[in-house]
Amino acid sequence: MNQTNDEKSVALRASFKRAVMVIVSLFILALVLLYIDIIFGDSLYSFTDVMDVIASRAPSGITFVIGELRLPRALTAFACGALFGMAGASFQRLLHNPLASPDIIGITEGANTAAVFGIVVLGISGLELSAFAIVGGLTTAIVVALLTFHHGFAPQRLVLVGIAIGAMLNAIGSWMLIRADQWDIQSASRWLTGSLADSDWTYVIITMITLAIGLIAVMPLSRQLDMLRLGDDVAAGLGVKVGLSRAAIVIIAVLMLSIATSAVGPIAFVSFLAGPIAVRLIHSGSSAIATSGLVGSCLVLGSDVIAQHATGTQFPVGVVTSVIGGPVLVVLMYFSMRKESQL
Amino acid sequence: MKLPEIPTDPLNHGQQQSQSASLSAQKISVAYGTHLAVNGVDLDAHGGQIGAIIGANGCGKSTFLRALARLVKPQGGTVILNGHDIAKLPTKRVATQLGILPQSPIAPDGITVFDLVSRGRYPYHRFGSHWSRQDQDAVEHALEVTHMSDFADRSVDQLSGGQRQRAWIALTLAQDTDIVLLDEPTTYLDVAYQLEVLDLLADLNAIDGIIIIMVIHDINLAARYADWILAMKDGTCDTFGTPSEVITPDVIRRVFGMDVRIIQDPESKTPMIIADSRHALGPKREILEKEKL
Numbered sequence: 001m002n003q004t005n006d007e008k009s010v011a012l013r014a015s016f017k018r019a020v021m022v023i024v025s026l027f028i029l030a031l032v033l034l035y036i037d038i039i040f041g042d043s044l045y046s047f048t049d050v051m052d053v054i055a056s057r058a059p060s061g062i063t064f065v066i067g068e069l070r071l072p073r074a075l076t077a078f079a080c081g082a083l084f085g086m087a088g089a090s091f092q093r094l095l096h097n098p099l100a101s102p103d104i105i106g107i108t109e110g111a112n113t114a115a116v117f118g119i120v121v122l123g124i125s126g127l128e129l130s131a132f133a134i135v136g137g138l139t140t141a142i143v144v145a146l147l148t149f150h151h152g153f154a155p156q157r158l159v160l161v162g163i164a165i166g167a168m169l170n171a172i173g174s175w176m177l178i179r180a181d182q183w184d185i186q187s188a189s190r191w192l193t194g195s196l197a198d199s200d201w202t203y204v205i206i207t208m209i210t211l212a213i214g215l216i217a218v219m220p221l222s223r224q225l226d227m228l229r230l231g232d233d234v235a236a237g238l239g240v241k242v243g244l245s246r247a248a249i250v251i252i253a254v255l256m257l258s259i260a261t262s263a264v265g266p267i268a269f270v271s272f273l274a275g276p277i278a279v280r281l282i283h284s285g286s287s288a289i290a291t292s293g294l295v296g297s298c299l300v301l302g303s304d305v306i307a308q309h310a311t312g313t314q315f316p317v318g319v320v321t322s323v324i325g326g327p328v329l330v331v332l333m334y335f336s337m338r339k340e341s342q343l
Numbered sequence: 344m345k346l347p348e349i350p351t352d353p354l355n356h357g358q359q360q361s362q363s364a365s366l367s368a369q370k371i372s373v374a375y376g377t378h379l380a381v382n383g384v385d386l387d388a389h390g391g392q393i394g395a396i397i398g399a400n401g402c403g404k405s406t407f408l409r410a411l412a413r414l415v416k417p418q419g420g421t422v423i424l425n426g427h428d429i430a431k432l433p434t435k436r437v438a439t440q441l442g443i444l445p446q447s448p449i450a451p452d453g454i455t456v457f458d459l460v461s462r463g464r465y466p467y468h469r470f471g472s473h474w475s476r477q478d479q480d481a482v483e484h485a486l487e488v489t490h491m492s493d494f495a496d497r498s499v500d501q502l503s504g505g506q507r508q509r510a511w512i513a514l515t516l517a518q519d520t521d522i523v524l525l526d527e528p529t530t531y532l533d534v535a536y537q538l539e540v541l542d543l544l545a546d547l548n549a550i551d552g553i554i555i556i557m558v559i560h561d562i563n564l565a566a567r568y569a570d571w572i573l574a575m576k577d578g579t580c581d582t583f584g585t586p587s588e589v590i591t592p593d594v595i596r597r598v599f600g601m602d603v604r605i606i607q608d609p610e611s612k613t614p615m616i617i618a619d620s621r622h623a624l625g626p627k628r629e630i631l632e633k634e635k636l
């Protein structure tokens with residue numbers, strides 16, 4: 001009896017160890033990518049240069065390039081990647097469906113279109129813009145939910161309704177961008193595919209604070225999310241306040257997602273990819289929300305490095321994430337349709 | 344037809360621990376939209392009994408069970424759990440007194456049996472609280488009595504139907520409640536597994552005095568294992584009583600629309616139905632053939 005006791009706690013400790021290992025490795029990877037993103041560019045800088053800038057003893061040229069361009073860009077990439085990843089995984093786990101990530105079911109598009117409207121029509125920025133994007137994201141979430149839950153809940157319908165709503169919102173967003181003729185393609189690309197080119201310290205501060213709040217809020221909620229994955233009735237029978245928990249998770253997720261979107265646009269497929277990758281790394285029944293955040297950071301940072309330095313031309317980061325995410329979406333869609341038709 | 348006399352004394356089963364545990368329902372009605380799925384059903388369960396709810400598909404069995412566990416809010420009526428109105432109890436407190444296993448639950452991908460069963464300890468935790476010795480003991484005990492200890496580290500996806508169902512029952516047991524509700528715990532199981540699961544529940548009832556209420560399809564198994572049976576029809580209670588009171592040709596005809604004869608189960612001495620069906624009747628075929636000649 002004692003022996004099996006020990007075996008079990010060994011097994012438990014092993015899965016815990018694995019989770020810690022994965023998280024630490026991802027964090028180190030994110031830091032390395034962050035560093036690469038900062039030092040590479042038209043001119044290559046060294047570690048001492050970066051340290052000098054942080055300690056504000058570097059020459060003004062370097063201070064500008066690193067302090068005003070590359071550092072905010074890389075930090076925004078880190079924070080927004082994490083926000084997209086955590087929000088995406090929250091939705092996917094809550095709805096028991098990897099296709100139900102907010103960038104597929106129209107919610108990111110809702111936040112994005114609201115942001116485009118805010119910037120193009122109202123001319124707002126910073127916190128105001130974030131608030132506007134949040135309203136857009138929440139409204140879209142409510143609309144998609146109402147259209148889906150009309151006669152009971154069907155996950156596959158949610159995805160179809162969401163894709164349709166997202167496409168409509170995208171069209172509206174593009175139309176507004178075209179109408180606003182002062183916008184060049186470079187700036188517009190932030191709202192079309194997502195881009196880090198406009199990052200500045202305002203957005204670093206906003207997204208980092210959101211990340212901190214999101215992490216604090218997500219930790220207790222991820223336990224409830226773990227329970228909700230057993231099904232609503234089982235969770236409720238075990239004392240989870242299902243409606244309340246679900247509402248809290250949706251609100252936090254939409255908040256994280258909308259603020260990230262207002263800062264960098266709808267960087268394609270990061271929300272969608274982060275969760276499934278994290279689960280495969282951790283390999284347990286847990287929701288892996290924080291891990292998904294780190295995967296999101298690595299995805300955005302890695303894609304930005306590729307977008308900027310891999311070829312002669314510089315792309316918006318969203319182009320790279322699309323190239324990675326598109327095929328994965330097709331494969332997942334294919335298997336989920338096959339599963340449906342077997343039922 | 345004369346019913347066989349079956350000695351049943353529901354209250355005799357009771358054990359000290361759960362003498363105090365009780366679950367009763369008064370005039371429970373549940374509506375989905377305008378459709379009344381359950382209409383004024385009463386129940387009184389106490390003293391470590393096993394109860395079975397039977398009835399045709401869609402007659403409201405699951406809905407009634409869910410109302411008993413507060414998974415659905417009744418339109419009218421009250422559920423009293425251990426002397427308190429269940430609607431007024433804190434969610435987690437309910438979960439320490441009453442466990443429910445819904446029909447065919449689905450485990451998250453990749454979860455191990457141990458992980459799954461340990462979720463049963465959720466009602467005893469708040470954010471930041473540690474996994475205690477008591478939690479570990481409860482989970483190990485649940486695994487042991489369901490004979491799942493050897494599968495603790497296996498992924499639930501890799502289990503057979505019977506093992507999977509035992510894992511879910513273990514989760515409900517880890518919850519450590521005096522009352523356990525189960526919705527069709529034996530559906531989709533092979534006959535041997537059905538008996539295994541029901542024997543397990545009967546053991547728990549006999550040893551720990553846990554009150555068990557289950558929705559069950561098989562009328563003969565209900566008669567064999569239950570102290571009382573609630574037969575439902577169109578959302579209402581048709582008959583409530585001991586198996587010999589409920590399993591009669593009249594009740595079965597009303598509730599299932601089926602003609603049956605009742606004999607005594609040679610194994611358990613409980614009533615047992617023998618259903619008539621057009622094609623199963625050898626003698627009839629002989630008669631038909633004789634008429635043709």
Ligand SMILES: Nc1ncnc2c1ncn2[C@@H]1O[C@H](COP(=O)(O)OP(=O)(O)O)[C@@H](O)[C@H]1O
Pocket residue numbers: 375380398399400401402403404405406407
């Ligand atoms: N979530 C629901 N929404 C709407 N109607 C439901 C729902 N669940 C059950 N019903 C309806 O309520 C009735 C009773 O269902 P249920 O309690 O599941 O019956 P049983 O378990 O006896 O087969 C059925 O007519 C069913 O269609």
Ligand SMILES: [Mg+2]
Pocket residue numbers: 404405406446526
């Ligand atoms: Mg049912």
